[in-house]
Amino acid sequence: MVIQEDRVNCRRVLAGSLFAVLCSLSCVLLATADARQSVGGVSDVDFHKAFGSKTAPITMEVFSDFQCPACKSFYNGTNRQLMDNYVSTGKIFLIHRDFPLPVHAYSRVAARYGRAAAEIGKFEPVEQVLFQNQEKWEQTGDVDGTVAGVLSANEMAKVRALVKGGTLDTAIDRDQALGQGYHVNQTPTSIIHFKGQTYPVAGVITYDILKQFLDQLLSQK
Amino acid sequence: MMQSSPFNFRRAVIWVGRLVLGGIFIYAGYAKLTMGMHPHPPLGVALSFFALQVDSYQILPSWGVKFVANTLPFAEVGLGLLLLIGWRFRIWATLVSLIMLGFFAAVVRSYAMGLQINCGCFANPEPLTIKTVFRDGLLAALAVVMTIFAFMEARKPHPWATPEKASS
Numbered sequence: 001m002v003i004q005e006d007r008v009n010c011r012r013v014l015a016g017s018l019f020a021v022l023c024s025l026s027c028v029l030l031a032t033a034d035a036r037q038s039v040g041g042v043s044d045v046d047f048h049k050a051f052g053s054k055t056a057p058i059t060m061e062v063f064s065d066f067q068c069p070a071c072k073s074f075y076n077g078t079n080r081q082l083m084d085n086y087v088s089t090g091k092i093f094l095i096h097r098d099f100p101l102p103v104h105a106y107s108r109v110a111a112r113y114g115r116a117a118a119e120i121g122k123f124e125p126v127e128q129v130l131f132q133n134q135e136k137w138e139q140t141g142d143v144d145g146t147v148a149g150v151l152s153a154n155e156m157a158k159v160r161a162l163v164k165g166g167t168l169d170t171a172i173d174r175d176q177a178l179g180q181g182y183h184v185n186q187t188p189t190s191i192i193h194f195k196g197q198t199y200p201v202a203g204v205i206t207y208d209i210l211k212q213f214l215d216q217l218l219s220q221k
Numbered sequence: 222m223m224q225s226s227p228f229n230f231r232r233a234v235i236w237v238g239r240l241v242l243g244g245i246f247i248y249a250g251y252a253k254l255t256m257g258m259h260p261h262p263p264l265g266v267a268l269s270f271f272a273l274q275v276d277s278y279q280i281l282p283s284w285g286v287k288f289v290a291n292t293l294p295f296a297e298v299g300l301g302l303l304l305l306i307g308w309r310f311r312i313w314a315t316l317v318s319l320i321m322l323g324f325f326a327a328v329v330r331s332y333a334m335g336l337q338i339n340c341g342c343f344a345n346p347e348p349l350t351i352k353t354v355f356r357d358g359l360l361a362a363l364a365v366v367m368t369i370f371a372f373m374e375a376r377k378p379h380p381w382a383t384p385e386k387a388s389s
Binding site: 070183185186187197199200203204206209210212213215216217219220 | 263276287338
């Protein structure tokens with residue numbers, strides 16, 4: 001009788017321990033997943049296409065299309081100064097989001113190459129070359145040749161393999177779905193997050209005017 | 222007698238204009254200053270956020286954008302109140318008409334250029350569409366008609382004035 005009770009107790013202890021271990025494991029996995037995907041209240045962050053400190057007070061998502069002239073204007077006029085003065089100084093965590101518009105014939109192709117380059121850690125040079133040569137490749141559709149100009153043969157082979165792999169569209173679609181969640185219907189659109197508030201700004205913004213807004217936000221600290 | 226009745230067509234249009242435009246101006250100015258958020262953000266944040274909307278029209282240089290962003294919301298609230306109160310009505314009605322025509326011109330230009338931006342009219346981000354163009358056109362037309370009618374009515378004796386006073 002006593003032996004039977006001991007066995008039952010032993011089973012209960014084992015089952016309890018197993019449950020506790022499983023719970024802890026799930027918690028650890030969930031916490032790891034959150035840390036990987038969520039920054040500053042923004043979910044689904046692809047760190048290959050994000051810049052700056054994760055602990056920056058401002059998080060900014062830029063929904064962009066490589067073939068959109070306004071995005072080129074934003075990139076050349078505002079984005080670079082933003083990177084130098086706010087992202088590299090730890091004030092902004094900048095996330096690039098793909099939002100290829102269906103009116104542009106090669107937007108999605110360019111987005112695939114951009115994302116593939118991001119996965120091998122070469123997003124910045126590829127983004128730059130795509131915007132700087134936008135008028136050329138949008139005439140010919142030669143996105144591959146444009147990207148090849150800034151990558152080594154080995155890197156280009158990896159990028160081509162990723163593009164051919166056909167898995168990048170899922171990530172691009174996920175960015176677009178996120179944009180639709182913010183009612184994005186144009187590019188560039190910037191979504192600025194600060195202290196739980198969301199500030200959407202559509203269109204090209206002058207750096208000087210954006211700086212004024214960012215400084216106002218940062219002065220609230 | 223019918224001409225000087227307080228209920229003629231022109232006066233009805235003036236009253237509708239005062240109520241509609243006055244209400245919209247107060248709401249638009251208030252919405253820009255508070256961004257429709259609870260709790261309200263600091264004024265500096267609201268004005269600099271509105272500056273981003275003004276800037277996206279790509280019409281004004283930076284100093285012009287800052288000037289418009291820092292003055293327009295207050296001017297809208299003030300003008301809206303003055304329209305409703307009716308003090309020095311023709312002066313403020315003229316100013317409101319000019320502002321409305323300015324808005325309309327900016328909206329038409331941006332729409333024609335294919336700029337896909339937010340209107341910046343109120344607190345919520347509202348894409349600039351053909352609906353915005355029509356709405357601003359109607360409001361601008363109402364402001365102009367209201368102002369013209371106000372000047373026309375001012376030339377006539379006040380409907381409630383006694384005949385002796387009116388004739389003197």
